[in-house]
Amino acid sequence: MRQPLAPRRRGLTVDGVYRGALAAAAGVIFLVVALIVLEIARGAMPSIRTIGWGFLAQREWDPVADHYGALPYIYGTLVSSLIALVLAVPLGLGSAVFLAELAKGRVAAIVSFVIELLAAIPSIVYGIWGFFVLAPWLRNALEPWLVAHFGYLPLFRGTPFGIGMLNAGIVLAIMIIPTIVSISREVLLAIPRSLREASLALGATRAEAIVVTLDAAKPGILGSIVLALGRALGETMAVTMVIGNTNRISASLLDPSATMASVIANEFTEATGSLYLSALIQIALVLFGVTILVNALARALVWLTTGGRRDVAGAT
Amino acid sequence: MTPPAEGSATLAAVAAPWVDRTPRAVRLWRGALNRIVLAVCVLAAAAVVLPLVLILGYLIANGVGGLNLAFFTHMPKPVGESGGGMANAIVGTLMVVGLAALLALPVGIAAGVYLAEFGRGRFATLVRYTTDVLSGVPSIVVGVVAYGLVVVPMGRVSGLAGSVALAILMLPPIIRATEEMVRLVPQSYRQAALALGAPRWRTTQQIVLPAARAGIVTASMLAVARAAGETAPLLFTALGNRFWSLRMDQPIATLPVFIFDYARAPYTDWNRQAWTGALVLVLLVTLISLLLRLTVRRVRDR
Structure with a gap:
């Protein structure tokens, strides 16, 4: 191996081969994406042919009658993710500002550590906690209180089960906060210091200087929120354990529901008929399409704000 | 009066409609708002730390009791029998x-x-x-x-x-x-x-x-x-x-x-x-x- 392989043909050098081999490995990523798309599309084909895309707007999901409509799951996915965003965005942004602008030294290190830890906990563990700890508390404390004081809203009507949309939303919020915090913090830190200094020099209070920074960081922060949304839409195990897996559309957040991911997790192994299985794969196809779009948008937004810094744009 | 910078306009605007606009009142209001915003950020960070404490706390409280050698070395017991491991x-x-x-x-x-x-x-x-x-x-x-x-x-x-x-x-x-x-x-x-x-x-x-x-x-x-x-x-x-x-x-x-x-x-x-x-x-x-x-x-x- 001392002497590199002599070039046999013009242009074919060891360097070229080496580089080509590495590039081929990099190209595998396209192969993986192509496989994913092909495989889901193929699996969903029977369902697309038989039921078609009207499937998305139908409420009935009855495997016995071989009738499938995905609307309740789409509704459940959207609403649970929305609750998660409503809870997580203010908390996440506040924490990101705290970490980027206010905290120093030890405190900042501890909070960052906690947020990394939250991101590293497997989703099944969130599920267990939501099921055994959060659900009883919701059932006995928070939900009765909500019914008593806000029962006039359709959102908080019905029986407090503990398990349901609200529980799923809260667990999802906890799970997506690290995404919002870590990326927003990096985006804020990427905004030039001079902007802050200029605001302060003009007599702005610290809060006003922060608002100026936030204003400049807007696309990146939006990116972090969209990325978190993508995570919430596709989250499976924790949601499956706490949402109650009931196929119905209800305005009340206290009622059990189901999401696209949870119905796949619950019913895939039990799907006996081929159309049943195919309908579940069609749901996976929709979920895949939506999360890809959401992610592509989010990554583009973060890339724009941070000038394509890899460590931020690709962060998980 | 010159219009304020774009970013701070959003914060100043909160004050504009209902606080009287003498320089002293505006300064007091901005100071108060500053403290409120900073406090909210600190509270948000605290609220993010709380779930982790709760989750890890319950995890240890409920899980540590079953943590023994058998859990790592034994097979799962049939339904109905207690004990066994994973x-x-x-x-x-x-x-x-x-x-x-x-x-x-x-x-x-x-x-x-x-x-x-x-x-x-x-x-x-x-x-x-x-x-x-x-x-x-x-x-x-x-x-x-x-x-x-x-x-x-x-x-x-x-x-x-x-x-x-x-x-x-x-x-x-x-x-x-x-x-x-x-x-x-x-x-x-x-x-x-x-x-x-x-x-x-x-x-x-x-x-x-x-x-x-x-x-x-x-x-x-x-x-x-x-x-x-x-x-x-x-x-x-x-x-x-x-x-x-x-x-x-x-x-x-x-x-x-x-x-x-x-x-x-x-x-x-x-x-x-x-x-x-x-x-x-x-x-x-x-x-x-x-x-x-x-x-x-x-x-x-x-």
Whole structure:
């Protein structure tokens, strides 16, 4: 191996081969994406042919009658993710500002550590906690209180089960906060210091200087929120354990529901008929399409704000 | 009066309509608003720390009771009998994750090295973007893909199918981490090697990669550890198995799926074991990844 392989043909050098081999490995990523798309599309084909895309707007999901409509799951996915965003965005942004602008030294290190830890906990563990700890508390404390004081809203009507949309939303919020915090913090830190200094020099209070920074960081922060949304839409195990897996559309957040991911997790192994299985794969196809779009948008937004810094744009 | 700067306009506007606008009142209001905004940020950070304390607290409180040697060395007991352990699930997890790492690491690391050393063109940008987007694909969808790719052709669920699913999930973080670590090698190393007449491939292979090795190893292990906690893609690929099995072409027990099944079971003893399993999983995944992360940071800061 001392002497590199002599070039046999013009242009074919060891360097070229080496580089080509590495590039081929990099190209595998396209192969993986192509496989994913092909495989889901193929699996969903029977369902697309038989039921078609009207499937998305139908409420009935009855495997016995071989009738499938995905609307309740789409509704459940959207609403649970929305609750998660409503809870997580203010908390996440506040924490990101705290970490980027206010905290120093030890405190900042501890909070960052906690947020990394939250991101590293497997989703099944969130599920267990939501099921055994959060659900009883919701059932006995928070939900009765909500019914008593806000029962006039359709959102908080019905029986407090503990398990349901609200529980799923809260667990999802906890799970997506690290995404919002870590990326927003990096985006804020990427905004030039001079902007802050200029605001302060003009007599702005610290809060006003922060608002100026936030204003400049807007696309990146939006990116972090969209990325978190993508995570919430596709989250499976924790949601499956706490949402109650009931196929119905209800305005009340206290009622059990189901999401696209949870119905796949619950019913895939039990799907006996081929159309049943195919309908579940069609749901996976929709979920895949939506999360890809959401992610592509989010990554583009973060890339724009941070000038394509890899460590931020690709962060998980 | 000159209009205030655009950004602070949003904050000042809060005051405008209903506070009287004498300079003194405006100054007091801005001071108060400043304190409120800063306090809200501090509270938000505190509110984010709280769930972690609650989750870890309950995890330890409920899980530590079942943590004994039998949990690691014994098999699950039949329904109705208490006791037993998750030995098969722990070994199964190690096997499924190990095979997934074997599949994903060579490709992922090579791709990462390519991006760091040669990745300047449009192709590389596209690879990066695709990698980032792929990392957002829900794990349950990857499970469906592995089902179609491996389970259907083989005619049965298997540990192999689970490994394929986990390998797909590992790929993006491995690529990303490797690229980041190789980029940390000082440019002067490459220049020195090239100046001595080494070709590009030898510079990368014998100078850059050895310098980046520690970082690549730890960062990749992070991705592997993270995948070990995944449950969704294993539900209908590796499925689970109540018996001792080391065959990768058969259903195999894994810790996350075991926890899921035991948590949903109507037996308190199983629920307790689920908590213990969750604690073990967190210790495995979280502790490994945190230790590695600290090491990575040290490498990066050097």
